[in-house]
Amino acid sequence: xxxxxxxxxxxxxxxxxxxxxxxxxxxxxxxxxxxxxxxxxxxxxxxxxxxxxxxxxxxxxxxxxxxxxxxxxxxxxxxxxxxxxxxxxxxxxxxxxxxxxxxxxxxxxxxxxxxxxxxxxxxxxxxxxxxxxxxxxxxxxxxxxxxxxxxxxxxxxxxxxxxxxxxxxxxxxxxxxxxxxxxxxxxxxxxxxxxxxxxxxxxxx
Ligand SMILES: Cc1cc2nc3c(=O)[nH]c(=O)nc-3n(C[C@H](O)[C@H](O)[C@H](O)COP(=O)(O)O)c2cc1C
Numbered sequence: 336x337x338x339x340x341x342x343x344x345x346x347x348x349x350x351x352x353x354x355x356x357x358x359x360x361x362x363x364x365x366x367x368x369x370x371x372x373x374x375x376x377x378x379x380x381x382x383x384x385x386x387x388x389x390x391x392x393x394x395x396x397x398x399x400x401x402x403x404x405x406x407x408x409x410x411x412x413x414x415x416x417x418x419x420x421x422x423x424x425x426x427x428x429x430x431x432x433x434x435x436x437x438x439x440x441x442x443x444x445x446x447x448x449x450x451x452x453x454x455x456x457x458x459x460x461x462x463x464x465x466x467x468x469x470x471x472x473x474x475x476x477x478x479x480x481x482x483x484x485x486x487x488x489x490x491x492x493x494x495x496x497x498x499x500x501x502x503x504x505x506x507x508x509x510x511x512x513x514x515x516x517x518x519x520x521x522x523x524x525x526x527x528x529x530x531x532x533x534x535x536x537x538x539x540x
Pocket of ligand 1: 358359360361485486487488489523
């Protein structure tokens, strides 16, 4: 109530607050692809994330269209390497890999977000924090465009061979997340959040 009164008449403010609250993680996408100019706009707005020393550490590789075939083949190879998928030719194994491949192919865009690892642990933390701010901005800017995102952290991100094979130098770079992106087929219900009063302490003296 207080917020509505304070920002009444400022439609942009309302829109940002709505997006913060109503954005949901999207698990099911329509087949339709997001146009490159829309993706560019989303990443452009996301790049206004705060960044210490103006390092802008975020880098992005988007795998889409035919580029997904290669990316998904590498994900499956990685899961075999790290023991999450079997390597035998049993029908059950083949079926499992095929359904995983189909599931991943149906996601229109896979955006790999990575950054250079600073050897100084404090700088590293600052860079990772800035990249996370960038990612949340991606989620919010995408929401404004009607585009859904799932922020994922997956085991293949930590497999150096996978990282190298997708063209990222694993000696100096780290993948922070892989964002699955596309127009939502279904928006999950809002699970709500714990009342912030339970986590907030204001110290006046
Ligand atoms: C760092 C991070 C990693 C996440 N990784 C995954 C993931 O691997 N798989 C997944 O389904 N959701 C993942 N999520 C999304 C959360 O599950 C989701 O934000 C949470 O359920 C709340 O739902 P909401 O985003 O719709 O409010 C991740 C979120 C964050 C911040």
